[in-house]
Amino acid sequence: MEMRSLVRSIYMTEKLHGYVEKLKQKNGEWVVSVFEGHGEVTVIVPRSEIVEICSYLKQEHGFDMLADLCGCDRGPEEDPRFEVNYHLFSTIHYSRLRLKVLLSEDEPNVPTVSTLWKTANWHERETYDLLGVIFDGHPDLRRILLPSDFDGHALRKDYPLRGYEPYSLNRFWILDFGF
């Protein structure tokens, strides 16, 4: 049984590498590097081209659903500090491909894909809310989970787990202790 799943995963990655080859043929600059692991293929793509790449994959290769979009903070000491992962899924051939965009801390901007998939709207708002990644061209980029007056971005590695003082009490605490 395990053998069967192994064979299937190899077959799946071969199929996925086919899509990566197609991407390379279409435009050589679109694929920065490719990783493979655990039966999944990750393509690192330049951030300015993400909309074109997604559009190409959606139109030509049947990746018609954006299963997930999530950000990740690698830590304040890393240079491309943020990454945004696009998990594409096809309801036609049922394969999954991960696109990854790397962003620096100074310029955490990436074009929005909510023009292609409406589901990206909330995913991008969540990523903006928790990580502070800015999606250029997003129709309604505001906080979604945390209150609008929240200070900072909670999922960044330099944000403490317990947060700062309860933010609605901040100024009162300062007055109370006299500093």
Next chain:
Amino acid sequence: MGLEDKLFESLPDVVTVRLDAIVNWARKSSLWPATFGLACCAIEMMNTVSARNDLSRFGAETFRASPRQADVMIVSGRVSRKMAPVLRRIYDQMPEPKWVISMGACATSGGVFDNYAIVQGVDKVIPVDIYVPGCPPRPEMLVHAIMMLQDKIMKESVLDRRDTYHPEARKSQVPGTLPVTEGTALERETETEVAAGETSRPYSVPSKHEKRRSS
């Protein structure tokens, strides 16, 4: 023939009884909880009403959607910082007499979620009468909590529960609680009071609930 006949044979027409006893008995026998489902515990709260743990045996099955009609607020689940002002407002909208059951570990102490998003215990926002441990508590535990609350109600005095308008009571809060609402006029008022040096801890003005007897 019935019970009434027997009673009137043996009892006089007039019975004297303490006002507290009769009022509290009436209050405890028909507690109307507010439908305030937050998280996992809300499902167990629904379970408490449904067939197996029939909460109407204890007169508390009438869940009211409007806080204006409710007596008991069952805070069932974790209270996030975004929800805390809403919770406080709903509590303020409930008429006296009102009681609060903090259901589950998250509402009681934050539970496993000791982080930036969760209020570490709902008693930082509103006064709590009964704490129910468990994550989530079994329906039987909620039934037990309601029975304990009924015992507590029997020990109260009617005088503590006047629903008269005290301006100072509306502004006041329980020690160590968060401000009532965030960014509202009330907070701005307290802020000016602090600046004027009238109160040192604006979030800990004694509440009228502190005057209550703690059973």
Next chain:
Amino acid sequence: MSTLVQDIQQIGVLDQSLESEMTLSMGPQHPSTHGVLRLDLKLDGELVINVIPDIGYLHTGMEKLFEYKKYQQGIVITDRMDYLNPLGNNLAYVMAAEKLLDLEIPERAQVIRVLMCELQRIASHMVWLGTSALDLGAMSIFFFCFRQREKILNLIEAASGGRMTPSYFRIGGLMMDLPAGFERRVKQFMEDFPEALDTFETLATGNTIWQSRTKGIGVINREEAINWGLTGPSLRASGVELDLRKHNPYTGYEQYDFDIPTETDGDVWARFRVRMRELYESHKIVRQSLERLKPGPTKADAPKIVLPDRDDMRKHMDSLIHHFLIVAEGFNIPPGEVYMPIEASKGELGVYMKSNGGPKPERVHFRGPSFVNLAALPVMCQGEMIADVVAIIGSLDIVLGEIDR
């Protein structure tokens, strides 16, 4: 003259105010929003022009918390995420870690996982049916549903010790094997359940009021559904045959014989029918998994990852050391990242897990099906009556714990 003009002007103003858009805030404390969802409804009379969902009232910071917990501690947090389907959450999280570790799970553990997950799916659908019927005013279904759910919760409690927060699946297998007599109890439940299903069909499906409240309400077509990323029963009701149990199989689901119920209308009625037919399919899978249940180990052969049995700990020094190390220091997972999607009761539940080689994950992201399905609520609600919004929310089967995380 002048007074007359004034009157006309006043009437004009009144007319304008009646015809203009009205905003109604629904929630966060509302009995039929299934939690602490807040909706900003833009209304024209009773007609819904737009709905703006406002979420985050149950934001728990779970994704942050995962980064501070060891891998095995994270399982406890997943229970509280989608609290109607905790075993599904456990499974997704655990399988993501297992995928990173390339761990092989014994046959019996996989069968038990399927068995428990399908029981949990039935329990989750019971809450959906009960509460969505309650929203539409059908009170008695609620009691029938919770009666059935209670039986399943008893089964889950017998196996794991917890009713709603089982944490039964562990990385590398199960917490422990099924208790004695469990199969008999499941069989007993399985024999009684079709009768309950008939009751639901009579109470809901055959009910003309129910039909008129649900048919043609909240329609979303196939293309829109895919574009909005709907998954699970909500997508299948729009005519897309997609079930990850069949199309991206996991835990040996490919060996089970079951159908994918689909409908084409994409309305509340279609979503209701899909979920009802899913109950029959789950029933079928549970029966098959009971037949597949053969004696064998329930934990993977990986002593540095899986907690040893209690008996071994008393007899062998090695087991005691392993137990201590796993509990005190955790286990390292080699660097890498995976996305593990499973078919939870509400749709595709995906876990994106990234490891940096230590005992704690660098990032765990949950793609909650409710989160994505709720985003499509405005499309379904536009042009409907305000009373139908409640029916549409009920048909989406959202759980706020998973949306806000």
